[in-house]
Amino acid sequence: MTKQFHLNAFLMGVGHHEAAWRHPRTDARRVLDVTHFQELGRIAERGKLDSVFFADGLAVGPRIKHNSQAIFEPVTLLSAIAVVTERVGLIATASTSYGDPYHLARKFASLDHISGGRAGWNIVTSAGADEAANFGLDGIPQHRGRYERAEEFVDVALALWDSWEDGAVVLDRESGVFADPVRVHPVDHVGERFRVRGPLNSPRSEQGRPLLVQAGSSESGKEFAARHAEAVFTAQRSLDQGQEFYRDLKARVVRHGRHPDELKVLPGIVPFIADTEEEAKALEQSFTDLISPEYSLRQLSTLLGVDLTEHALDAPLPPLPPLEQIEGHKSRYQLVRDLAESESLTVRELIARLGGGRGHRTFAGTPEQIADELQVWFEQGAADGFNIMPPYLPGGLEDFVDRVVPILQQRGLFRTDYAETTLRGHYGLAEPGNRFAADGGRHAGRDVSA
Amino acid sequence: MTKQFHLNAFLMGVGHHEAAWRHPRTDARRVLDVTHFQELGRIAERGKLDSVFFADGLAVGPRIKHNSQAIFEPVTLLSAIAVVTERVGLIATASTSYGDPYHLARKFASLDHISGGRAGWNIVTSAGADEAANFGLDGIPQHRGRYERAEEFVDVALALWDSWEDGAVVLDRESGVFADPVRVHPVDHVGERFRVRGPLNSPRSEQGRPLLVQAGSSESGKEFAARHAEAVFTAQRSLDQGQEFYRDLKARVVRHGRHPDELKVLPGIVPFIADTEEEAKALEQSFTDLISPEYSLRQLSTLLGVDLTEHALDAPLPPLPPLEQIEGHKSRYQLVRDLAESESLTVRELIARLGGGRGHRTFAGTPEQIADELQVWFEQGAADGFNIMPPYLPGGLEDFVDRVVPILQQRGLFRTDYAETTLRGHYGLAEPGNRFAADGGRHAGRDVSA
Numbered sequence: 001m002t003k004q005f006h007l008n009a010f011l012m013g014v015g016h017h018e019a020a021w022r023h024p025r026t027d028a029r030r031v032l033d034v035t036h037f038q039e040l041g042r043i044a045e046r047g048k049l050d051s052v053f054f055a056d057g058l059a060v061g062p063r064i065k066h067n068s069q070a071i072f073e074p075v076t077l078l079s080a081i082a083v084v085t086e087r088v089g090l091i092a093t094a095s096t097s098y099g100d101p102y103h104l105a106r107k108f109a110s111l112d113h114i115s116g117g118r119a120g121w122n123i124v125t126s127a128g129a130d131e132a133a134n135f136g137l138d139g140i141p142q143h144r145g146r147y148e149r150a151e152e153f154v155d156v157a158l159a160l161w162d163s164w165e166d167g168a169v170v171l172d173r174e175s176g177v178f179a180d181p182v183r184v185h186p187v188d189h190v191g192e193r194f195r196v197r198g199p200l201n202s203p204r205s206e207q208g209r210p211l212l213v214q215a216g217s218s219e220s221g222k223e224f225a226a227r228h229a230e231a232v233f234t235a236q237r238s239l240d241q242g243q244e245f246y247r248d249l250k251a252r253v254v255r256h257g258r259h260p261d262e263l264k265v266l267p268g269i270v271p272f273i274a275d276t277e278e279e280a281k282a283l284e285q286s287f288t289d290l291i292s293p294e295y296s297l298r299q300l301s302t303l304l305g306v307d308l309t310e311h312a313l314d315a316p317l318p319p320l321p322p323l324e325q326i327e328g329h330k331s332r333y334q335l336v337r338d339l340a341e342s343e344s345l346t347v348r349e350l351i352a353r354l355g356g357g358r359g360h361r362t363f364a365g366t367p368e369q370i371a372d373e374l375q376v377w378f379e380q381g382a383a384d385g386f387n388i389m390p391p392y393l394p395g396g397l398e399d400f401v402d403r404v405v406p407i408l409q410q411r412g413l414f415r416t417d418y419a420e421t422t423l424r425g426h427y428g429l430a431e432p433g434n435r436f437a438a439d440g441g442r443h444a445g446r447d448v449s450a
Numbered sequence: 451m452t453k454q455f456h457l458n459a460f461l462m463g464v465g466h467h468e469a470a471w472r473h474p475r476t477d478a479r480r481v482l483d484v485t486h487f488q489e490l491g492r493i494a495e496r497g498k499l500d501s502v503f504f505a506d507g508l509a510v511g512p513r514i515k516h517n518s519q520a521i522f523e524p525v526t527l528l529s530a531i532a533v534v535t536e537r538v539g540l541i542a543t544a545s546t547s548y549g550d551p552y553h554l555a556r557k558f559a560s561l562d563h564i565s566g567g568r569a570g571w572n573i574v575t576s577a578g579a580d581e582a583a584n585f586g587l588d589g590i591p592q593h594r595g596r597y598e599r600a601e602e603f604v605d606v607a608l609a610l611w612d613s614w615e616d617g618a619v620v621l622d623r624e625s626g627v628f629a630d631p632v633r634v635h636p637v638d639h640v641g642e643r644f645r646v647r648g649p650l651n652s653p654r655s656e657q658g659r660p661l662l663v664q665a666g667s668s669e670s671g672k673e674f675a676a677r678h679a680e681a682v683f684t685a686q687r688s689l690d691q692g693q694e695f696y697r698d699l700k701a702r703v704v705r706h707g708r709h710p711d712e713l714k715v716l717p718g719i720v721p722f723i724a725d726t727e728e729e730a731k732a733l734e735q736s737f738t739d740l741i742s743p744e745y746s747l748r749q750l751s752t753l754l755g756v757d758l759t760e761h762a763l764d765a766p767l768p769p770l771p772p773l774e775q776i777e778g779h780k781s782r783y784q785l786v787r788d789l790a791e792s793e794s795l796t797v798r799e800l801i802a803r804l805g806g807g808r809g810h811r812t813f814a815g816t817p818e819q820i821a822d823e824l825q826v827w828f829e830q831g832a833a834d835g836f837n838i839m840p841p842y843l844p845g846g847l848e849d850f851v852d853r854v855v856p857i858l859q860q861r862g863l864f865r866t867d868y869a870e871t872t873l874r875g876h877y878g879l880a881e882p883g884n885r886f887a888a889d890g891g892r893h894a895g896r897d898v899s900a
Contacts, residue, residue: 022623029621032653034533034564058552060651064629070651073560079529080564083484102508102584103549110523114484114530133647134552171479173472176742179514197583201510201520203482292626 004414005378006264006385006427007405008051008091009044010233011037013068015392016270017356018299019290021068025392031068034080040394041081044088047401048415050385050426051089051120053213053233054078058098059130061302066295075107082115089423091120091213097146098126098135101156102196108210109161109202117206117422121157122213122233123224125150127328128302140327147220152191154212154228159187161209162434163199179203185436207422208431217245217331226252229263230429233387235335235360236267242382264384264427267377268360270391271370273399280364287391288352296351299358303329303336313348316340335359357389367403374404375413454864455828456714456835456877457855458501458541459494460683461487463518465842466720467806468749469740471518475842481518484530490844491531494538497851498865500835500876501539501570503663503683504528508545509580511752516745525557532565539873541570541663547596548576548585551606552646558660559611559652567656567872571607572663572683573674575600577778578752590777597670602641604662604678609637611659612884613649629653635886657872658881667695667781676702679713680879683837685785685810686717692832714834714877717827718810720841721820723849730814737841738802746801749808753779753786763798766790785809807839817853824854825863 010016014026014036021028030036044052054074063069074092082090090111094104104121112119125146126132132140141149168183187198214221214229225232226249236242245267250260272287274280293313301308305321305328317340326333336359340350356362363373377383390396408414420426433440460466464476464486471478480486494502504524513519524542532540540561544554554571562569575596576582582590591599618633637648664671664679675682676699686692695717700710722737724730743763751758755771755778767790776783786809790800806812813823827833840846858864870876883890 019626021621021628022626028623028628032563032619038533057651058556060634060649062631064634065631066626067628071560071653072563073557073652075526076529076557076560076564079526080533083488083530083533098550099553100549100585103553106508107523107526110521110526113482113522114526130647133645135550136645169482171471173478176469176472176516176740176745178471178478178517181512181515184510184514195583195586197580199510201507202523203521290626295626 004412005374005383006266007047007049007414008053008231008233008266008385008387009040009049009397010053010055010268010387010389011040011393012055012389013393015396016389017287017391018067018295019287019292019355020392022290023287023392025395031071034072034077036394037072037077038081038084040397041085041088043394043397043401045085047405048418049088049401051091051423052081053091053120053122053387054093055122056093056095056124057128057131058095058126059128059134061130063295063298066292075111078119079111079114082111082118087118087418087421089118089120089211089426090115091122091211091423093122093124095124095126095131096150096153097141098131101153101194102160102200104153105157105160105200106202109200109205112205112207112210113202117424119205120211120213120231120423122215123150123154123228124215143218143220143327143330147224149193150224152193155191156187156189156194156196158209159189159435160196160198160200161204162436163187164203165434165437166204169203204434207424208434211423211427211429221331222249222252225249225263226256226258231264231266231427234265234267235332235357236382237335237339237361239377239380239382242267242377243380246382262429266385266387267383268357268387268389269374270357270360270362270389271396271400271404272362272364272391273367273370273396273403275366277365277369280366284356284362284364284391288355291351291355293348293351296355297347300336300347300351300354303332305333308347311347314346316344316346317350332359356391360389367407370404371407371411374408375411378413454862455824455833456681456716457497457499457864458503458681458683458716458835458837459490459499459847460503460505460718460837460839461490461843462505462839463843465846466839467737467841468517468745469737469742469805470842472740473737473842475845481521484522484527486844487522487527488531488534490847491535491538493844493847493851495535497855498868499538499851501541501873502531503541503570503572503837504543505572506543506545506574507578507581508548508576509578509584511580513745513748516742525561528569529561529564532561532568537568537868537871539568539570539661539876540565541572541661541873543572543574545574545576545581546600546603547591548581551603551644552610552650554603555607555610555650556652559650559655562655562657562660563652567874569655570661570663570681570873572665573600573604573678575666593668593670593777593780597674599643600674602643605641606637606639606644606646608659609639609885610646610648610650611654612886613637614653615884615887616654619653654884657874658884661873661877661879671781672699672702675699675713676706676708681714681716681877684715684717685782685807686832687785687789687811689827689830689832692717692827693830696832712879716835716837717833718807718837718839719824720807720810720812720839721846721850721854722812722814722841723817723820723846723853724814725816727815727819730816734806734812734814734841738805741801741805743798743801746805747797750786750797750801750804753782755783758797761797764796766794766796767800782809806841810839817857820854821857821861824858825861828863
């Protein structure tokens with residue numbers, strides 16, 4: 001069988017384009033409607049996608065005037081989606097910078113049980129000052145400190161998910177043994193930031209533990225991903241940049257003693273799909289025309305660390321602070337600065353380019369052209385799959401599933417049906433071992449059949 | 451119309467009786483099956499019950515050998531129930547002693563949106579040493595400190611739920627205004643334990659904010675309830691004790707400047723239901739016969755603060771520590787001690803009495819007898835409604851809904867259909883005001899039509 005790739009649907013309100021909610025192809029009221037998101041989950045499952053995914057943030061700022069920000073908490077929302085789907089994976093973002101590892105491990109374990117082993121955790125370190133202020137901090141916690149905390153946080157969560165061995169729930173009515181205490185372990189974590197005794201108050205899930213996903217592409221982010229992540233979402237503007245990122249990240253994975261297939265690289269793409277290329281470009285333009293400069297300038301100001309809200313739209317960017325001074329999203333800062341500089345964009349042009357996917361690659365074309373593009377990136381070593389970011393929802397996801405996926409399936413690039421039941425299974429990852437099991441959980445093993 | 455009472459179904463695994471999972475009337479595997487809990491939600495809704503409720507704990511200890519402890523996180527679980535029900539309220543326990551008010555306010559807001567205004571929060575302060583050890587603490591936090599933290603925690607959550615006024619989500623496509631920033635407010639909380647700027651990243655829900663529920667009956671617990679709670683679950687062994695508790699709590703509510711109807715008192719009852727009283731008592735006995743003394747002694751030891759695991763079953767309790775020394779569940783300690791002393795029970799007898807509902811009132815009888823019992827408590831001033839704790843599930847809930855509820859309806863004591871759509875509506879509570887609204891949110895008002 002040809003090697004096949006993986007597809008994740010990155011869901012956001014009524015679409016990724018910042019003006020999606022103003023466009024006639026959407027119904028903005030559905031950002032508050034759980035059935036909208038359940039429908040999106042079902043559409044993704046109809047397309048046999050590996051997973052759906054929600055980003056998240058822990059604050060709303062002044063941008064709320066012009067755009068929706070997270071309204072539902074992703075794990076509660078995915079729980080509602082889990083019970084109307086059977087196979088599609090369910091990935092939620094949660095931060096390691098605020099909150100407790102026990103609470104987090106527990107809520108993801110709960111989603112993993114509710115979904116029969118389909119939960120994934122997109123690990124973020126929360127770069128925003130607005131978020132810090134909701135958790136008692138002044139200013140953004142430093143980039144380095146955030147990643148140190150993330151390391152320990154993930155260590156604790158992994159230990160907690162190992163704290164029940166497979167088969168620990170015995171349910172022996174006769175002897176009255178509900179669970180075998182020998183197979184339920186304290187974790188006894190004592191670290192710099194956390195002390196957690198364990199065990200978790202949840203048995204091991206059908207897939208062992210949630211899939212670990214990561215999306216930071218800074219130096220610390222890549223090292224973190226190489227150690228822990230099983231899937232990585234990334235914004236790459238061109239094939240050669242995508243290839244470079246892919247090679248670099250896989251080499252890091254190997255340096256950390258892992259098999260390169262244990263981490264899947266999924267660049268983002270915002271597809272505008274139509275019958276002809278011309279129509280697709282016109283569709284994209286119809287969204288660009290609805291962009292609110294006030295909103296975009298605020299967003300860009302936050303990202304770049306300079307106040308652009310009074311800046312002339314038809315001038316180039318002003319001088320920007322050096323990368324070292326950025327304590328927020330370092331890699332996204334770099335990407336946006338490079339984009340503006342390499343193509344000498346005015347602020348207005350830059351805003352239009354970022355409107356679709358905040359720096360992710362936007363592609364307008366026919367279903368065949370989009371399939372070609374994905375195939376090239378996959379076959380030329382820039383991707384193990386893709387993070388599909390529909391500019392408007394549900395229509396943009398329906399078009400991808402109903403018009404692009406069949407082409408990929410005909411070409412043998414994508415599954416025609418699910419072969420596995422768990423998220424980990426879809427991504428070709430073995431059930432993880434268990435540090436507490438006498439056999440290291442080796443009945444499941446670490447060997448990846450990719 | 452006759453005054454009617456309220457009914458909450460307190461759901462727990464496959465039943466409240468500690469041996470429920472060993473009894474032929476249950477299927478123990480369903481403690482891990484989300485569809486079991488969805489079915490329970492639907493049964494409660496068939497009976498027009500006000501709400502369903504899950505307790506919670508943040509640890510598993512050695513007791514796991516003999517009984518299930520919380521497996522699903524309640525809010526994720528209720529989210530899965532929300533989407534297969536339309537009316538029944540959904541109350542989850544969450545602790546104020548661990549975690550962040552922003553995270554908590556946000557997840558309950560999410561459940562409130564997912565369910566269309568049916569979420570409730572049972573506020574607990576986590577008395578267990580096992581729980582403390584999962585959040586970096588040595589030993590149980592002191593009773594008093596827990597309640598001080600709970601006060602501030604609830605203040606912050608309430609402020610966050612007020613941070614979006616009704617109607618703040620504008621969705622004006624033409625002007626590009628998603629939300630009106632004038633109606634979205636920071637909360638700027640700066641307190642002893644928390645600093646939270648806000649606003650919450652979630653609009654106001656259909657019922658304003660989640661219903662506040664409380665279940666602690668210690669002095670601090672009652673004062674806390676009188677200030678904040680809108681429903682109180684309580685364990686009362688006899689009618690006169692129930693009346694005394696009811697009078698006391700309502701008087702406290704009035705002292706805090708609230709209308710007595712703004713807080714509903716719901717004593718717990720564990721009903722064993724059968725065609726004859728004799729059969730009901732035999733049914734109860736068949737559960738008692740399955741009790742594991744090892745499990746019960748561990749549980750009792752934790753509750754009473756003395757090691758009983760080697761204590762003779764047919765002897766009375768050993769001397770117990772004074773109430774002042776108890777840092778855990780003070781009111782439950784008192785109830786169990788009084789029960790044992792007033793009836794001169796041996797440890798074996800005490801265990802049998804506690805097996806059904808851990809100190810809540812157990813009642814075995816015909817549907818008519820149970821209806822009579824509830825009517826007496828209601829009409830004689832001991833209850834605004836009841837917390838129904840089926841000893842086994844789903845059968846015990848089905849019997850209550852299909853055999854007891856119709857009798858209550860015939861007597862005019864309970865609704866024959868839902869008149870409202872929100873949890874707050876079911877309990878006859880008005881939508882709460884909003885501290886940030888120019889009119890104090892008074893279009894909704896505080897006037898209770900009970």
